[in-house]
């Protein structure tokens with residue numbers, strides 16, 4: 001299957017009915033009991049880093065943006081699938097925040113309509129969906145680094161190709177790979193480090209349960225996608 005098609009397959013499960021149960025199934029049950037990493041661990045990245053102008057890549061149900069204690073004046077949502085962006089926009093409608101949406105894939109340059117100079121970019125649980133190994137899909141960091149302000153921060157998390165610790169995690173991993181929702185069989189920590197180093201001067205990686213969290217600063221402007 002070509003990359004474009006595989007990327008579309010990976011976003012297909014995010015329908016309105018699935019997003020309606022997403023918080024229970026993914027945020028609560030899967031994070032804690034399959035991956036052994038409570039959603040609050042990822043939420044703390046938002047609390048710490050959400051900036052005045054924020055780009056959220058792959059918002060899913062928008063739980064993190066809806067629950068962070070940090071405030072943002074302007075949030076742009078970017079996703080290959082419009083449904084998670086519509087769902088998240090509705091969820092944030094009563095906030096004192098302007099919300100824009102842009103259809104785009106992390107595997108392609110960010111559409112010009114998204115603008116530049118973001119203070120923060122969040123990309124949580126997106127990389128393991130995108131097809132290809134990290135040496136290829138790591139291009140996402142280059143694309144996003146180009147629209148991050150010099151003093152901005154990119155943060156997020158992903159599930160690498162290690163054997164999940166729990167039986168529930170192993171069953172989910174198997175099922176999600178089968179339906180093309182997970183494309184992480186070639187994703188290892190060395191590849192993540194290479195991809196981050198290629199696009200950022202400073203980065204940190206941490207592991208909690210089966211989840212690998214990252215934050216990166218100082219995008220390398222000389223990198224050409």
Ligand SMILES: C[S@@+](CC[C@H](N)C(=O)[O-])C[C@H]1O[C@@H](n2cnc3c(N)ncnc32)[C@H](O)[C@@H]1O
Nearest residue numbers: 011058059060079080081084105106124125129
């Ligand atoms: C597993 S969900 C994560 C949702 C939310 N960020 C979270 O952590 O709960 C993956 C999200 O990323 C989006 N996505 C997957 N592949 C993408 C790609 N190549 N480009 C842009 N968005 C993508 C999906 O449509 C979905 O909204």
